[in-house]
Each structure stands twice: as structure tokens, then as C-alpha cells.
Amino acid sequence: MLIADPAFYEAGVATVEEPYLSRTDELPAADPLGQAVQEQLAVGATAALTPTGYLRAGDAAAARAAAREVAAREDPRIVLALPIDVGWLRSDLVGRLIEELVAAPDLKAVMLGGQLDPLAGFPEALTGLARILARIPGTTLLRTDLAAFGALARGAVFAGYGLSSRLRHIVPPGEPAKRSGFTTSPAVLFPELMALFLGKTLARRFAATHAPVCECAACGRRLLDSFPSNRDVRPAARHNTAVLMSWHRTLQALTTGPDRHRWWQNRCRAAVDRYPLVNAAIQQPNGFHVPPQLLRWSLLGPAPSAPAGAGVD
Incomplete structure (x- = not known):
């Protein structure tokens, strides 16, 4: 499977009115989901990631809107991108996210947002991710590190290990990326x-x-x-x-x-x-x-x- 990630979530947040985003250098598209899918498939992708905005922790309405629009398309080539803030993995929120997504059709690509290593941020994070992998059919994990193998071991359809630190997590829109220091070493x-x-x-x-x-x-x-x-x-x-x-x-x-x-x-x-x-x-x-x-x-x-x-x- 060949997938290209438009990564619109890096620039904006999903809302219930606009769960999908257009390119920041263009006028908003009348159908941002349809346009993104068409563009990706036209250049040779075998499946298309949705142009989902960043899903703030607790915004169940935005997650629901994204899932429903994909379901309405009934196109198995569409992969629902879920760029979720790592706060969604807390024990009091992860069940709500599962409820919104468990019925979403076909593949779902989870990507975690947060600074540095999101899964190291709080003890519940890894348990929450494990619950998502166990409860939501067709889940994949992208833009991650060691967790790619943990996800595969727990049933993920596929996973992506980022080549660089920038590709191993999502920095929440509007936040400067935290770094452990300038380095001249790989x-x-x-x-x-x-x-x-x-x-x-x-x-x-x-x-x-x-x-x-x-x-x-x-x-x-x-x-x-x-x-x-x-x-x-x-x-x-x-x-x-x-x-x-x-x-x-x-x-x-x-x-x-x-x-x-x-x-x-x-x-x-x-x-x-x-x-x-x-x-x-x-x-x-x-x-x-x-x-x-x-x-x-x-x-x-x-x-x-x-x-x-x-x-x-």
C-alpha cells in the first residue's frame, strides 16, 4: 500500500463544522475531503488519508463529524486520519473516543500529538493506546517511534516508524516544537x-x-x-x-x-x-x-x- 500524508493537521484544528481542512495557501475547497482524496489517488497513492485537522483532546463532536463524513462516502480507498492529541489517551477520555470511532468503516490511521515523546508524557498514555488498538477495528499507527512495533504486536494493520524526530509525533498547531537541544550528530x-x-x-x-x-x-x-x-x-x-x-x-x-x-x-x-x-x-x-x-x-x-x-x- 502506498500512502501520501498531506499533514494538514500540522496547520489547523478540526471542528465539528470543519473536520477536514484545505491547503493553507489556497482558498478553502467546497469539498476538502473529496479534493484531498482525488489529489492523492491521482499521483499514484493506492489509498488516501483524509485531510483531518488536529483533534483536540475531548472534542468528541469533531471526531464524530470526521468519522461520519468518511462513512457517508462508502469508499474503501479512504483511510480516516486521526491526528489526536495525546490527552485523548487519558482514562477519562479514551472511552469516549472509542465510542465515536468504533463504527467508522475501513482503516483508521492514528497519529499522536504532543511534545517530544507523547507516550512518555503520562502513565496512562500507553494503556489508552492499547485500548484503542484492541477496541477499534482497522486501526493503524503512523508518525511514531518504538510504538510502531508495540502497535503491530497488538494487532495494528500496519504502522509507520518516523525517519526523523519530526516525523515521530505531531507538534500541536500553534505550539513551537520543544527540542532537547541543538545537535550536530545523527x-x-x-x-x-x-x-x-x-x-x-x-x-x-x-x-x-x-x-x-x-x-x-x-x-x-x-x-x-x-x-x-x-x-x-x-x-x-x-x-x-x-x-x-x-x-x-x-x-x-x-x-x-x-x-x-x-x-x-x-x-x-x-x-x-x-x-x-x-x-x-x-x-x-x-x-x-x-x-x-x-x-x-x-x-x-x-x-x-x-x-x-x-x-x-
């Missing part, structure tokens, strides 16, 4: 720790000891601390992609359901347990910190199951 995936670290951070941490050797399809045999500057962006990206694809092949070889969930949780637990061992090896007790999202994946219980004939909580 993000490098440390497979054993299941997390991205700056190449220069890895070089510093392993300066006084031997760095792990990566044997992925892209690296062959390359030290993990050998991506220190932006000159290494492309090799780092190839490394990241090769590692991610190896995980994906392993996951795809497992039967959908409990087998995938167990594999993912066991992998996350093994990574969490690895952090103190790596820190001890480099003699830096606080060298690497377990990312909150990784820890929560390692602790998340089995996927909830809905009673027969029921779709919502």
Missing part, C-alpha cells in the same frame, strides 16, 4: 537498549572502553560509536533501517495475537534489564537511562479483549 539506534541516542553521545559513553559491534545488514561489522557527526547521517539512517527491518521480519513471522505480544514484551523487558549491565561495563552508573515508553511497554499487560458483539468499553 540519532543512532542502540539495538540492545532499544532506543535512539545521538552518535556523539555513544562516542562519549564508550570513549574509555570497547563499543558494541553492530552486525546489521547495513553495517556488516561496525562499532556503534562510529557515527559521531552529521557526516554520518546517511550511514546512521541505513543502520537504523536495517535493525528495524530485522525486528519487523521477526515479528511478521509470528502468529498474530498472544505470540506477538509476548515476543514484544519479552524484548522490551530484556532491553530494560540490559541498561544497568551496560552502565556497569562502561563504569558510568548514569550513562544510559531507560526511556519511560520502553519501561511501560515492558510492563504493559495482555491486550484487553472485548466481549462478543461489543466494541466499546
Whole structure:
């Protein structure tokens, strides 16, 4: 499946009157949904994402309006884009979102909005995402990071791991993007720790000891601390992609359901347990910190199951 994301949600908020947006550099279209679908299919997309505006947490009316308009089209090529604020995943709101979307036809593409790592923002976020994946048929997860594999392990139709930090979440419209600081170093995936670290951070941490050797399809045999500057962006990206694809092949070889969930949780637990061992090896007790999202994946219980004939909580 080939999908192009118009990402209109980056510029505006969905409302009950206008759940779908037009391009900001053009006059508002009379039928923004129809125009966006036509444009995407015309350039070769096999399915079209709706031009949904950003869905503020708690605005059930806007979510309902977007779902109803897609249902009225009765076109299986349309994927309902759901750029939701991460606040929707709180325990007091996620049930309302499920109620609005459970009957929406065909595929739904969830994208999370918030600063930095939205799923690390509050403890309920990952549980809320798991409820959505379990209750809403046809759910996918786009513009994300580690959660792409967690979503696939819990039944997502497909998922997208963002190539850069900008593509791993949505910054809410009108808010400046928060950054952890200016960097001149690429993000490098440390497979054993299941997390991205700056190449220069890895070089510093392993300066006084031997760095792990990566044997992925892209690296062959390359030290993990050998991506220190932006000159290494492309090799780092190839490394990241090769590692991610190896995980994906392993996951795809497992039967959908409990087998995938167990594999993912066991992998996350093994990574969490690895952090103190790596820190001890480099003699830096606080060298690497377990990312909150990784820890929560390692602790998340089995996927909830809905009673027969029921779709919502």
C-alpha cells in the first residue's frame, strides 16, 4: 500500500463544522475531503488519508463529524486520519473516543500529538493506546517511534516508524516544537537498549572502553560509536533501517495475537534489564537511562479483549 500524508493537521484544528481542512495557501475547497482524496489517488497513492485537522483532546463532536463524513462516502480507498492529541489517551477520555470511532468503516490511521515523546508524557498514555488498538477495528499507527512495533504486536494493520524526530509525533498547531537541544550528530539506534541516542553521545559513553559491534545488514561489522557527526547521517539512517527491518521480519513471522505480544514484551523487558549491565561495563552508573515508553511497554499487560458483539468499553 502506498500512502501520501498531506499533514494538514500540522496547520489547523478540526471542528465539528470543519473536520477536514484545505491547503493553507489556497482558498478553502467546497469539498476538502473529496479534493484531498482525488489529489492523492491521482499521483499514484493506492489509498488516501483524509485531510483531518488536529483533534483536540475531548472534542468528541469533531471526531464524530470526521468519522461520519468518511462513512457517508462508502469508499474503501479512504483511510480516516486521526491526528489526536495525546490527552485523548487519558482514562477519562479514551472511552469516549472509542465510542465515536468504533463504527467508522475501513482503516483508521492514528497519529499522536504532543511534545517530544507523547507516550512518555503520562502513565496512562500507553494503556489508552492499547485500548484503542484492541477496541477499534482497522486501526493503524503512523508518525511514531518504538510504538510502531508495540502497535503491530497488538494487532495494528500496519504502522509507520518516523525517519526523523519530526516525523515521530505531531507538534500541536500553534505550539513551537520543544527540542532537547541543538545537535550536530545523527540519532543512532542502540539495538540492545532499544532506543535512539545521538552518535556523539555513544562516542562519549564508550570513549574509555570497547563499543558494541553492530552486525546489521547495513553495517556488516561496525562499532556503534562510529557515527559521531552529521557526516554520518546517511550511514546512521541505513543502520537504523536495517535493525528495524530485522525486528519487523521477526515479528511478521509470528502468529498474530498472544505470540506477538509476548515476543514484544519479552524484548522490551530484556532491553530494560540490559541498561544497568551496560552502565556497569562502561563504569558510568548514569550513562544510559531507560526511556519511560520502553519501561511501560515492558510492563504493559495482555491486550484487553472485548466481549462478543461489543466494541466499546
